Amino acid sequence: MTGARLRVENISVAFGERRRLVGRADPLRAVDDVSFDVRDGEILGVVGESGSGKTTVARCIAGLQRYAEGTISFDNVPIGPVSERPPRLLRAIQMVFQDPRSSLNPRRTVAQCIGEAWTSFPLPGSADRREATADLLTDVGLEADLAGRYPAQLSGGQCQRVSIARALAARPSMLVCDEAVSALDVSVQAQILHLLVDLRERHGLCMVFITHDLGVVRQVADRVVVMQRGAIVEQGPVDDIFAAPEQPYTRELLGAALDLHS
Numbered sequence: 529m530t531g532a533r534l535r536v537e538n539i540s541v542a543f544g545e546r547r548r549l550v551g552r553a554d555p556l557r558a559v560d561d562v563s564f565d566v567r568d569g570e571i572l573g574v575v576g577e578s579g580s581g582k583t584t585v586a587r588c589i590a591g592l593q594r595y596a597e598g599t600i601s602f603d604n605v606p607i608g609p610v611s612e613r614p615p616r617l618l619r620a621i622q623m624v625f626q627d628p629r630s631s632l633n634p635r636r637t638v639a640q641c642i643g644e645a646w647t648s649f650p651l652p653g654s655a656d657r658r659e660a661t662a663d664l665l666t667d668v669g670l671e672a673d674l675a676g677r678y679p680a681q682l683s684g685g686q687c688q689r690v691s692i693a694r695a696l697a698a699r700p701s702m703l704v705c706d707e708a709v710s711a712l713d714v715s716v717q718a719q720i721l722h723l724l725v726d727l728r729e730r731h732g733l734c735m736v737f738i739t740h741d742l743g744v745v746r747q748v749a750d751r752v753v754v755m756q757r758g759a760i761v762e763q764g765p766v767d768d769i770f771a772a773p774e775q776p777y778t779r780e781l782l783g784a785a786l787d788l789h790s
């Protein structure tokens with residue numbers, strides 16, 4: 529058994545604390561005592577209906593959301609918000625977002641979008657940026673001559689490949705993918721999922737894969753965490769959860785997914 533790279537321990541996030549202080553409403557516990565590990569080279573799926581807290585967990589891992597309680601550690605080092613992370617850990621965890629078009633700056637070329645990463649995490653001194661960009665584009669299955677195009681001149685799938693290349697430019701150890709294929713057509717979804725699995729093999733990346741789509745989890749994840757109303761209701765190997773879900777909520781989610789695909 530390989531060791532845990534990411535360890536999420538008992539984290540909780542509440543929104544609306546300030547309102548509660550002035551006596552207007554109870555805070556909403558968007559994430560409630562959530563714990564899980566991501567092991568070396570593993571893809572962990574996080575599923576649940578809308579509002580179950582998946583994105584909030586992803587943002588905590590990426591350092592974009594503060595958590596009031598608990599600990600998140602990477603390679604045994606506790607990690608807090610981005611502003612407090614050492615560069616090594618900032619680089620190690622990169623996020624891929626849902627909407628590739630809005631996550632790329634429309635006024636920048638593909639090469640410039642990818643090169644943004646090197647402002648924070650410079651390439652080794654001898655490396656040539658143009659060559660590194662071409663290598664990254666090839667790595668994500670794009671032609672190197674797309675480097676001069678703007679996002680509006682690319683398809684949704686190509687934009688998501690560029691977002692993935694931008695994440696890889698930081699030379700990460702982990703990708704946090706938040707609904708990374710939800711905005712794409714089904715056939716393009718399959719290609720991007722295939723790419724992510726392939727990148728895991730080639731670069732030894734581990735991933736947290738957030739999605740509301742159980743079919744997607746089944747295609748990519750090794751293990752799955754099922755969330756409902758901010759809490760984990762069930763977690764385990766994908767094959768076990770799909771074959772014999774223990775919790776009624778998981779059975780409901782699986783039933784809904786089957787209805788949708790039948």
Ligand SMILES: Nc1ncnc2c1ncn2[C@@H]1O[C@H](COP(=O)(O)OP(=O)(O)OP(=O)(O)O)[C@@H](O)[C@H]1O
Pocket residue numbers: 543544556558576577578579580581582583584585740
């Ligand atoms: N910045 C915020 N301020 C207040 N409430 C928030 C904030 N962000 C999220 N929430 C609330 O926290 C809960 C969890 O939201 P979150 O986006 O993490 O869920 P989700 O499972 O990712 O949902 P979806 O699939 O719809 O994105 C929701 O009730 C949401 O309205």
